[in-house]
Amino acid sequence: MADARPIDGRPFGKRARSWTHDNLFSSRFNSGLTVVTVAILGAGLFAATRFIVSSADWEVIEVNRRLITLGRLPAEDGWRMWPPLYFAAATAGWAFGMWGKLSRRDLVWLVAAMAFMFLVLVEGANALRFAGVPALFAGAYVATAYGLRDSRYDFIGRQVGIAAAVVVIPLAVITIGQFGGPPTRLWGGIMLNIMIASIAIVFSIPLGILLALGRAGSLKTVKYACIGFIEFVRAGPLIVWLFIGRFVAPDFLPESLSDIDLVLRAMLVFTLFTAAYIAEIVRGGLQSVPPGQVEAAKAVGLGSVATTVYIVLPQALRAVIPALVSQLISLWKDTTLVTVIGVFDGLRAAEATLTQPGFTDNASEVFLFMALAFWVGSFSMSRLSMRLERNIGIGER
Amino acid sequence: MVGKSQNVGLNLDYMQQSAGFSLSHQWLTDFDPTSTRTNAYLIGILNTLRLIVVGIVLATLLGTIMGVARLSSNWLVSTIATVYIEVIRNTPLLIQLFFWYFAVFLKLPEILDGPSAFDTFFLSNRGFVLPSFTTGGLAWLFGLLLVAGAVAGLYVRHRQQKIEDATGIPSHQNLYGLATFLGIGLVAFVATGLPLGSDFADIVVSDTGVARYEGGLVVTPEFTAVMVALVLYTGSFIAEIVRGSIQALPKGQTEAAMAIGLSQYQRMTLVILPQALRTIIPPLTNQYLNLTKNSSLAVTVAYADLVFVGTLINNKAGQPVPMFLVILATYMAMNYTISVFMNYMNSRVQLVGR
Numbered sequence: 001m002a003d004a005r006p007i008d009g010r011p012f013g014k015r016a017r018s019w020t021h022d023n024l025f026s027s028r029f030n031s032g033l034t035v036v037t038v039a040i041l042g043a044g045l046f047a048a049t050r051f052i053v054s055s056a057d058w059e060v061i062e063v064n065r066r067l068i069t070l071g072r073l074p075a076e077d078g079w080r081m082w083p084p085l086y087f088a089a090a091t092a093g094w095a096f097g098m099w100g101k102l103s104r105r106d107l108v109w110l111v112a113a114m115a116f117m118f119l120v121l122v123e124g125a126n127a128l129r130f131a132g133v134p135a136l137f138a139g140a141y142v143a144t145a146y147g148l149r150d151s152r153y154d155f156i157g158r159q160v161g162i163a164a165a166v167v168v169i170p171l172a173v174i175t176i177g178q179f180g181g182p183p184t185r186l187w188g189g190i191m192l193n194i195m196i197a198s199i200a201i202v203f204s205i206p207l208g209i210l211l212a213l214g215r216a217g218s219l220k221t222v223k224y225a226c227i228g229f230i231e232f233v234r235a236g237p238l239i240v241w242l243f244i245g246r247f248v249a250p251d252f253l254p255e256s257l258s259d260i261d262l263v264l265r266a267m268l269v270f271t272l273f274t275a276a277y278i279a280e281i282v283r284g285g286l287q288s289v290p291p292g293q294v295e296a297a298k299a300v301g302l303g304s305v306a307t308t309v310y311i312v313l314p315q316a317l318r319a320v321i322p323a324l325v326s327q328l329i330s331l332w333k334d335t336t337l338v339t340v341i342g343v344f345d346g347l348r349a350a351e352a353t354l355t356q357p358g359f360t361d362n363a364s365e366v367f368l369f370m371a372l373a374f375w376v377g378s379f380s381m382s383r384l385s386m387r388l389e390r391n392i393g394i395g396e397r
Numbered sequence: 398m399v400g401k402s403q404n405v406g407l408n409l410d411y412m413q414q415s416a417g418f419s420l421s422h423q424w425l426t427d428f429d430p431t432s433t434r435t436n437a438y439l440i441g442i443l444n445t446l447r448l449i450v451v452g453i454v455l456a457t458l459l460g461t462i463m464g465v466a467r468l469s470s471n472w473l474v475s476t477i478a479t480v481y482i483e484v485i486r487n488t489p490l491l492i493q494l495f496f497w498y499f500a501v502f503l504k505l506p507e508i509l510d511g512p513s514a515f516d517t518f519f520l521s522n523r524g525f526v527l528p529s530f531t532t533g534g535l536a537w538l539f540g541l542l543l544v545a546g547a548v549a550g551l552y553v554r555h556r557q558q559k560i561e562d563a564t565g566i567p568s569h570q571n572l573y574g575l576a577t578f579l580g581i582g583l584v585a586f587v588a589t590g591l592p593l594g595s596d597f598a599d600i601v602v603s604d605t606g607v608a609r610y611e612g613g614l615v616v617t618p619e620f621t622a623v624m625v626a627l628v629l630y631t632g633s634f635i636a637e638i639v640r641g642s643i644q645a646l647p648k649g650q651t652e653a654a655m656a657i658g659l660s661q662y663q664r665m666t667l668v669i670l671p672q673a674l675r676t677i678i679p680p681l682t683n684q685y686l687n688l689t690k691n692s693s694l695a696v697t698v699a700y701a702d703l704v705f706v707g708t709l710i711n712n713k714a715g716q717p718v719p720m721f722l723v724i725l726a727t728y729m730a731m732n733y734t735i736s737v738f739m740n741y742m743n744s745r746v747q748l749v750g751r
Contacts, residue, residue: 023472029661030471037473235729237690240704240721247717333489340697347492354499363500371488371496378487 051364060362061369064353068370071188071344080181081191082129084172086136091164093137097144098161100387109383110137113376169198184263190346190373192263193335200270200331205324207271208278209317213308215279216286226279233276238269238337245269246341266338274331281323285316325385329378336374346370411714412438418709420701434710441706442727448623448692448702449731453685455628460635460684465665467640478636485633490626491694498622498698505618508600508608517597519610525621529596529614535589542585550578619700623692631688638680642673674746682739686732703727 010018025031061068070078096102102110114134118127148157173195177184187195214226233241245265289312297307317324336347344352350370353359359366412434420428420440428440466478485493503522505511511521519526554574561568586593598613646669654664695702704724711720 023470026470027661033469033471034473037471037477041473041477232725235732236725237693237704237728239693239696240724240728243704243708244717244721247711248721251718329487333487336489336491337694339491347489347495351495363504364496367492367496367500371492374492375484375488379483382487 056365057362058365058369060353060356060359060365064349064356067189067349067353068346069189070191071186071346071349073186073188073191074182077176077182080176082132083175084168086132087164087171088168089133090136090140091161091168093140094144094157094161094164097141097146098149098157100391101145102141109380113380116372116376169202172198183261185261187263188344189349192338192343192345193332193347193374196263196267196270196335196338196345197328197332199267200274201328203271204274204278204331207275209282209313211275211279212282212286215283230276230279233273234280238273238334239340241269241273242266242337242341262341262343266341266343270331270335274327277327278324281320281327282316284323285318285320286312288319289315322385322389325381325388329381332377332381333374346373411716412710414714418713420706434714437706437710438703438723441701441703444700444706445692445695445702445731447620448627448695448700449689452624452627452631452688452692455624456631456635456684456688457681459628459632461639461670463632463636464639464643467636468643482633482636485629486637490630490691491697493630494622494626494694494698497625498618502618502622508610509602516599517613519598519600522618523610523615524618525616526598526610527614527616528598529612531594531596533592533594536592539585539589539592542589543582546578546581546585549581550574553577617700619695619698622698623695623700626694627688627691630691631684634684634687635681638677638684639673642676643669645676646672678739678743678746682736682743685735685739689731689735690728 024034070081096106117133118130144157144161148154151157175181176187176191176195211226211230214222215230217223236244245268246262249265293311293315294307297311302311336345338345339348339351342348347370350366353366354363414434415430415432418437419430420437428437463478463481466474467482469475469478505520505522508519508521508523511519513519517526517528551574554570557568557570557573560566561570596612596614598615599611600608601611602608650668650672651664654668659667692702693704696705696708699705707720707724711717714720
């Protein structure tokens with residue numbers, strides 16, 4: 001880590017020269033490599049800068065902010081996005097305050113992500129509403145990090161944090177969809193990608209764990225049913241499963257369910273698909289728990305359910321957190337595939353902007369922007385997972 | 398909404414009917430709307446295989462280079478590799494594909510304005526054109542003999558290698574193997590009556606002023622876009638696998654290689670990578686399977702891969718159940734082939750040096 005380096009007292013010029021020598025010109029081969037890379041990089045950077053500064057026209061994004069983020073959601077339902085966003089921000093601040101510690105690097109990243117969201121989401125009257133997001137995050141963080149944490153109420157604070165994290169997604173679904181909210185077929189934009197990923201996460205993790213337990217269990221019928229499901233689902237590409245959800249599912253669902261709309265069917269496909277992959281990851285975790293743990297649990301008189309829930313699963317899941325998070329990152333990236341079955345997600349909306357008069361030549365801007373929007377989500381998740389690994393000390397046993 | 402289809406049975410007779418749609422022409426295949434649906438599907442499989450085979454080779458090369466580059470002592474090189482990996486790995490493949498297709502390859506100049514070289518290589522928004530060859534007469538026999546020649550060449554190389562291993566005298570195994578292959582190829586070419594002719598591309602302008610390429614090998618923008626996206630994306634994951642495996646090797650290996658005076662390049666290719674291969678292959682197999690499944694994204698830019706052709710047939714025939722079962726079975730077969738091959742490679746690598 002950068003902090004561990006001994007302090008170099010030499011003057012800046014000397015330090016710079018020795019850094020350049022060590023890192024760029026340490027051998028004849030390295031010097032050649034540096035020269036060639038600088039030439040290529042220079043040309044690339046020049047072209048990129050020229051594109052971003054002069055030839056790119058970001059008006060297509062500015063005009064279509066709402067279409068890209070919310071799709072065709074009715075205007076009067078726009079307010080429904082804010083309560084879940086506020087709640088998520090407060091929960092995140094709370095969790096960071098209770099368990100983590102914001103380093104300067106985290107802070108820079110957070111500010112950058114907030115600035116990005118501000119630029120994307122905010123127009124006119126929304127600016128004030130958006131200010132609530134960083135405010136709630138900061139408020140919850142300060143309250144927990146400098147108040148609750150390590151105080152008399154530390155335990156309660158942690159329980160509240162866990163409870164809040166558990167209800168974030170259900171609460172979002174209820175606020176957006178219930179109480180006269182728009183039907184799922186009107187959900188759209190990046191919001192829909194987030195909702196599909198969230199719902200698939202909520203349902204696929206327990207389902208995946210059950211499948212893994214079934215596969216590892218001793219009941220032959222259940223075992224082979226689980227293996228069959230897992231291997232069958234994993235054999236096909238996600239696109240094919242989405243097409244099956246689109247074209248084949250109506251033949252098998254009962255008449256009353258056969259026209260449930262595409263968005264719900266897509267959510268079902270994502271849930272089942274991810275569950276099969278999670279089951280394989282969890283299976284790896286189950287195998288990593290030493291058999292002595294189960295024997296010890298039996299020796300102290302725990303039943304088989306209690307052994308699984310209190311002894312095996314916690315150790316198994318802890319061991320596979322990195323793999324689990326990378327599966328969730330792929331889920332987040334894969335939500336863009338709903339485009340192919342005609343669901344109006346963020347990417348579909350982005351494509352649609354290219355048919356608007358005047359914007360037909362803006363494909364570069366639109367897709368670069370979409371790439372950035374999804375990248376922010378995946379990259380944050382991967383960094384968060386690395387933090388989590390360090391905090392709970394995976395790989396340090 | 399799609400209504401209930403008439404027949405949910407597993408009857409595949411409808412595959413023998415004529416297709417009723419056309420596919421954009423691909424290299425070395427012939428297809429018109431009167432061909433059977435089975436024919437169309439086979440072309441779909443062939444097109445998917447083109448993506449997979451070329452994609453796996455290129456992604457492995459790129460991933461290895463980037464994985465090694467990330468560990469380079471040159472700050473600039475390792476930073477570029479890190480940025481490449483972190484940017485590409487964390488961005489959805491579909492968005493990357495759309496970017497390459499809609500924002501890059503379709504934005505190339507029109508046929509008549511595109512750059513060309515020697516009047517045989519062309520580049521435009523309709524594709525990248527290379528010289529090709531025509532087949533005729535006993536071309537199939539020539540192809541078979543070429544395969545036989547390759548096998549013979551490998552055998553000769555193997556035998557020379559054995560001699561070298563036993564005696565320590567350099568036996569030029571590569572030279573002998575190549576000579577055997579080329580010799581057999583040349584004899585076969587003459588013996589089968591020169592079955593191949595050259596086929597150079599030309600730009601033809603019709604009376605209505607529409608320009609198109611005639612002849613040659615036209616690499617379509619769809620193929621190129623899918624290939625570039627797949628290779629860059631899979632390469633970033635392979636790079637991380639390569640980096641992790643190299644870092645897992647004991648440092649003493651590098652130090653020992655330095656001590657006996659190997660150059661940086663020799664250290665990597667003779668000492669580090671062969672050992673890293675042991676831990677690289679199992680996760681690499683997973684990436685190959687992912688690439689195979691991800692190649693189905695080709696359907697979004699209308700490249701005629703097996704999913705694209707399958708959905709076309711489904712639209713015409715309206716029997717989704719058997720069609721999608723066939724598609725799933727095809728992917729299962731391809732995944733299984735890759736797994737078996739990679740497991741074989743894995744067992745080979747594990748034996749070396751133990």
